[in-house]
Amino acid sequence: MTARPELPKTYDPDIVEPRLYERWLESGVFHEEPDPARPPFIISMPPPNITGPAHLGHGSTYTPMDVLTRYHRMLGENADWIPGQDHAAIATEAVLVRELAKEGLTRDGLGREKYLEHAWEWRRLYGGAINQSFRRLGFGPDWDRERFTLDPGLSAAVIKVFVDLYRDGLIYRGTRLVNWDPASQSTLSDAEVEDEERDTFMWHIRYRAEDGGDGLVIATTRPETYLADVAVAVHPDDERYRHLVGKNVVLPIVDRAIPVIADAAVEPEFGTGAVKVTPAHDQTDYEIGQRHDLPMPTVIDFDARIAAPLWRYDEKPERRAPIDAQAPKMAKYAGLDRFEGRTLIVEDLRALGALVEERPYRTELPFSSRSHVVIEPLLSLQWFVRMQPLAQPALEAYRSGAIRFVPERFGRTYAAGLEKIRDWNISRQIWWGHQLPVWYTPSDEVIVAHDEEEAKRLARERFGSDELRRDPDTLDTWFSSGLWPFSILGWPEKTTELEHWYPNQVMITSRDIIFLWVSRMVMLGLRFVGKIPFETVFVTPLVFDMHGRKMSKSLGNAIDPMTELVPKYGADGTRFGILRQMRLESQELRFDERFCDEAKRFATKLWNALRYTCTLPEDLPSATALPPREKLTLADRWILSELRACVETVTRAYDGFEFGVAADALLQFGWYTFCDWYVEASKAEGQRETRAAVLSFVLNAFVRAMHPIAPFVTEEIWQTLPHDGATIVTASWPDIAEMPSFPDERAVFHTVIEKVEQLRHARSEWGIQPKESMRVEIPAALASERGVVEAIATLARAEISTYDGGEGSVRERILAVRAIADSAKLRERYLREIGRLESEVARSEKKLANDGFVAKASPEVVAAERAKLEEYRRELARVRAALDEL
């Protein structure tokens, strides 16, 4: 006997969810220790940046992690979801600098030490915001294992990796073309560069031939860099320019001669087919420059101003070497901002007659995602990782099938990135991050060491002096996050966690960082642990607004789940609503809030099914006991079969990352099958003996299957029902083996539903009020099927009488059930039905008369069609007979 608690009429997630979360935290259900006796299921949480609160993208990427961890925990596995945060180097520094400015402080004014004190204080105060969001969303990672990329342990891993790679010759210092953010005064990774479309111009400029000929016309969007042109490139097969290849053309205004070269990278159809080559300020040009061994003079400075005369790059301005004899002719541009310089140069070219054309042109420009200024590609002395030797094993891991992607096509994104990988610029000119373990002697000899002590020792050994200065730069944030799956397990220590939980089973992330992050984790994991970091990469869709636009603050279409969804729909509704919209093959999710609303109402619906179950006059049996098999009614057998099918679908869906399919199946079963049909059917007299036990059993199993997606309402329902154990979090996954299935009864009840829907149509058509019962007659041969008759009487709210007749299968006898009404109404209905059946029969006969169909379609399909035709014919005969009787 279970206590009968007073249950409120509506379920209030605002009250229930925080209460349950606190209880889970207190009971430590999210914590696991490595247990080799059980299969591991480990997910490393992609560390969110400490700068921002949770946004909707976290909902689509992080909710599946929580779902899978909860699911595998219920399966009895050694499931752990390891959380943490990323210090987010440049992103955080940008926020910090902005915050400091509000207090009238600057980074450089404070100095490194004071600045970092501020940074850590800021991290302490605001860095936990996202964890609060995650808790409110019901996420249950193993908080005891939370890590931060700047933690001492993780920093030690970073230093070791840097030193090892350096000593293996995979990290080097060199002058290369990098993404320079003139506002942040730092290099940026490709990840932090965003291309955005802008209206600009395509300028056509004539470069005359040195020998006095017309030369050629180049097309460019960056005329100001022409000052540093070192060649003009054309396609080797381009007949228009073949006569010029090997000759010189002359740059207007500055009158410097440069060669015309042939390079296959030039697109003959684009622009004029002749491109200026400025190796120091453009990636493609840089590569052309390398291939043709061209000089690389620089003309744009680190503050994005024209730096004339041309100079050969050197990190120290005082050592810059002017290299252009024509310097005086460009002196007027010196010191101008790059865009002002562009305007003036275009004017001068126009005045000179060298400007052939100026046409409006829309193109993508690279913007810094942090400062929102246009990136300047330029040469700089920086630290790089040699990627080719790391990329090969990572590529092999994918090609051999050791790492698989879901959906599969994202494997191609991964492979394509690795195939054309470039050396990775890892040094950043900011202070918030891992400082390079690099020291320089007074004569600029490089010492790489784990700490200052070692550096000094090495310096003394090699140079006889330990006077050193440390490189002020810090590492790209992806350098530390690339170690994440093993650094959080304690590497380089040989921990139990590392032994049992590496590799992880699944990595879940979004596709924009497959190459940037996923591939780095694989490369570094293979290199330093000797094993892949995870077996499967599940790529979640990106979230867009309802009309397919990217969500962004500037567009005003961003939805903040914490202020706009959770308060309205609860964490359950938010999670369920998001997952419901996820489809495996779809690469975008157009977020529609209506799904969250539906999910919230679904929770209320289930809650009320619980209230119904708990207020029945019968007792609820303990836990999950079912009545003896022979007592189970038709409706019981049907709902148990449906439950089993639902659990099978949901299990398959979770295993295959089909979260939308799982959510659909749960909603369909819970609302339609269970509430609309079984609960209604259970109100029949003949259900009294078994219904309490069946309702309780079905609800209990159902909420367990739904728990990973909607953890709170399912816990609340489970706790109210008879149950085993302390919390649904550690309850077992519903076991198919314990769920009886009755295929025959399932089919019979389907027919009952079909018939009841017909009767309801008739009721509606004839204007019979819902509270009135309608008169229905059943064939005498059906009277013995008590479960069927009672179900029809209850579900159609019908008053049953019998008529003579009705042979055949149960299904046919059910279909022979008919409503009673005055003859005019019935005649109309029968005639319409006859018309429909006649057209069905005609369609089916025509199909079967087609020799091609009978000969070539599969035998099952033909047999099914014949069976259908037979049924239509018998149905038609039955309705005609009923009409004749009138």
Next chain:
RNA sequence: GGGCGGCUAGCUCAGUGGGAGAGCGCUACAUUGACACUGUAGAGGUCAGAAGUUCAAUCCUUCUGCCGCCCA
């Protein structure tokens, strides 16, 4: 330029080589042993266009158009 996804009811989306589906919205009725955050019924689609494969195409193939994403 290379690669990829989508186009199905007013909206957002499922779906299948063999009779077009859901939710929301809309219309009508209803307070029936939990639920109005409900129930029942209804209206509403030549499945973007064209060609091909097939006995059969919304589904497979190709082309076209439009929307969007990623990489260069």
